[in-house]
Amino acid sequence: MEIKAFAAHATKADLKPFQYEPKPLGPFDVELKISHCGICHSDIHLIDNDWRISSYPLVPGHEIVGTVTSAGTMVEHLKVGQRVGVGWQRSACMICDMCMSGQHNLCPKQQATCAGNFGGFADRIRVDSRFAIPIPNALSSETAAPLLCGGITVFSPFMNFGVSPLHRVGVIGIGGLGHLALQFARAFGCEVTAFSHTREKASEARDFGAHHFVWTKDAEKLKAVAGTLDFIINTANADMDWTPFIEALRPNGKLCFVGVPPSPVSVPVNYLLGGRKSIAASPIGSPEEIRKMLDFAARHHIGAKTEMRPMEEVNEALKKVRDNTVRYRMVLANT
Ligand SMILES: [Zn+2]
Numbered sequence: 001m002e003i004k005a006f007a008a009h010a011t012k013a014d015l016k017p018f019q020y021e022p023k024p025l026g027p028f029d030v031e032l033k034i035s036h037c038g039i040c041h042s043d044i045h046l047i048d049n050d051w052r053i054s055s056y057p058l059v060p061g062h063e064i065v066g067t068v069t070s071a072g073t074m075v076e077h078l079k080v081g082q083r084v085g086v087g088w089q090r091s092a093c094m095i096c097d098m099c100m101s102g103q104h105n106l107c108p109k110q111q112a113t114c115a116g117n118f119g120g121f122a123d124r125i126r127v128d129s130r131f132a133i134p135i136p137n138a139l140s141s142e143t144a145a146p147l148l149c150g151g152i153t154v155f156s157p158f159m160n161f162g163v164s165p166l167h168r169v170g171v172i173g174i175g176g177l178g179h180l181a182l183q184f185a186r187a188f189g190c191e192v193t194a195f196s197h198t199r200e201k202a203s204e205a206r207d208f209g210a211h212h213f214v215w216t217k218d219a220e221k222l223k224a225v226a227g228t229l230d231f232i233i234n235t236a237n238a239d240m241d242w243t244p245f246i247e248a249l250r251p252n253g254k255l256c257f258v259g260v261p262p263s264p265v266s267v268p269v270n271y272l273l274g275g276r277k278s279i280a281a282s283p284i285g286s287p288e289e290i291r292k293m294l295d296f297a298a299r300h301h302i303g304a305k306t307e308m309r310p311m312e313e314v315n316e317a318l319k320k321v322r323d324n325t326v327r328y329r330m331v332l333a334n335t
């Protein structure tokens with residue numbers, strides 16, 4: 001049976017109804033009936049071919065929640081009817097050093113859910129079952145969907161860069177990613193500072209878990225946090241002067257990029273050298289990290305703050321994401 005989806009047929013084009021015949025279900029594959037799919041900024045980048053990897057027709061969508069409707073002959077860990085989530089990655093080679101050490105998100109042969117494959121703006125999808133992660137009962141499908149890309153993107157660095165409750169953490173940008181990073185950092189037990197160029201976000205940032213708020217246009221306030229933070233995660237996709245944030249780090253501190261500024265990041269090495277500071281970046285997370293992240297989110301009542309639209313209103317929903325007027329994450333629902 002054909003899968004009903006929404007596809008862009010050209011760069012920057014509106015999405016239109018599109019049907020395709022799925023590939024045969026492989027032994028490790030599952031087919032999901034999609035209930036919800038979040039919209040991530042990466043979907044817009046794909047539609048616009050910003051990364052020069054897009055091919056059309058392009059079905060975006062990589063924050064998928066659905067139930068298993070059929071499973072391949074080798075699938076033992078998922079049952080028909082079970083609720084699962086799929087993020088940016090739909091499969092990996094499973095035999096390289098990265099896969100064998102549980103770091104599937106670093107596999108050179110990984111396949112993206114909606115780049116080179118048809119994604120989650122659809123009624124169904126087929127993916128490798130090992131990349132379909134069970135959703136804990138405590139999480140609603142609507143709030144869980146954005147965790148599958150946005151959530152793991154900000155959670156994974158906390159695990160891999162050894163953030164601990166003893167640390168003071170900064171979050172730059174209070175948007176789709178940042179509002180999740182604040183919740184995770186607070187639940188980790190850290191002292192949390194939110195940085196935003198929008199002064200009006202101060203009270204909401206505190207609601208999401210920030211102990212402190214710094215308006216980044218206030219140079220004096222930015223200077224006042226110098227030497228106080230152990231770890232800063234940048235969630236903003238904007239260019240800015242990064243040196244005040246390097247200065248905000250304590251010795252051994254790290255500035256980690258999960259948002260991607262358009263221009264190269266440039267800081268004087270001397271700002272890093274004396275305090276042995278570093279700059280890092282981090283892509284999504286492995287299936288096991290996603291499992292841990294969902295478990296942690298369920299235990300600490302962490303979820304995305306969402307706006308929901310029916311799947312048929314995908315173009316209106318995309319426009320709101322493009323205009324940056326969503327507070328804080330858009331989710332499409334199949335009704
Ligand atoms: Zn994403």
Ligand SMILES: [Zn+2]
Nearest residue numbers: 093096099107
């Ligand atoms: Zn691999």
